[in-house]
Amino acid sequence: MDIYRRYGPALVRKCTRMLGNIQDAEDIVQGLFVDLLKKGKDNVDLPYLYRAVTNRSLNCIRNRNRRRQLLGDQCRSSAHPQNEGYEYYYFSREALTRLVAVLDKKSTEIMVYRFCDNMTQEEIAQLTGYSRKTIGKKLAGISQKAEHIFKDAPLVNNGNGRRL
């Protein structure tokens, strides 16, 4: 399957950043392409696939057991050594896991694109079809929730400190 070979590595990288585990990332990516094969769907582009694996990865994170394991992994290592000095570009998985537990699905998806994928609001609007207004409101809500959650339990790797 050509699109698997072409886009698979990029999608595995993306899922690994979210989940911190390459085996889970491969599971998600392969599961997506198996489903696409079953539907005979091969005229898809990278943005479409990016969105699809984002939602699948979020479902994985929502699983209660996975959240516990992710937090356990986060306690052992806060950032990959090769990214030391560049934490600004990598959203903390601990932050992601905690916020997934309290945000609605749309907010969570927007949060991932903004903070895990470093997308601008314009890019998020193009990818998702949500209006800029909706995205702005959701990001404001995320900011409030994050402030509330993290004020008593600061992150080891502060969600890169970028403005919402």
Place this chain on the structure above:
Amino acid sequence: MSAHCDIPVSWLRLEQFHLGELDVQTARVIGAHVDGCPGCRHCLDSIENDTYVLPPLPVFERREWGARVRTWMYRPAPLALSAVGILLITVLPVYLAVFGTTHWRSDVVPPSTMAVKGGVVEITSERNRDGEVTTNPTTYTSRDRFHLTLTCPFVGDVRYDVAVFQGDAVFFPMGNEQSITCGNEVPLSGAFALTGNEETTVCVMVFPDEMDVSRTSIRTGGIDALPLLSVCTMLSPEEI
């Protein structure tokens, strides 16, 4: 120069840039930004220098006659499903009675690569002959030393064992209670040499669920007794 910029290039854009899928103008803008921003350069480098190898999609696996291999399957149409169901009900009991359920038939040697959920299990052999190393050789002499590596996708440590079949004999050149942490081409500890002048099959048995198969049963049953999660490579003696 700051290590990061206020508006980093998104990972999606960087991937598209790497794949050459952006229009000329956008690609030019991103290229110029990356050239001047160490942080975004670092991110693009991590994509361009990624040595990750994508495992094959475990969908279409050729079935070998007589072998029972786990595969991903298409959901067949209802009519086909009915036909398959009827076939299974009538043929399967006979098949199971004759050939058993969990092992390889003796006329089918397990392949060197097997697709499983999550990736592949694969054996790679290396022959060291007087300092010259050959990967996945097909022949042996008595002066060669062999190392094995295993690729497997399972989480955590898995136990394994190595069995070497020559004629009617079977040998276990590695120690007992071996385990590895799965990954790509993980070296199996130890090396072995082969003597004799018979066709030889070297197999690695993988036990991800702690249900391992005893060496006694393999000595008794031969290749027939290998568990399903076995990968093998075959070597022929070289004429000296």
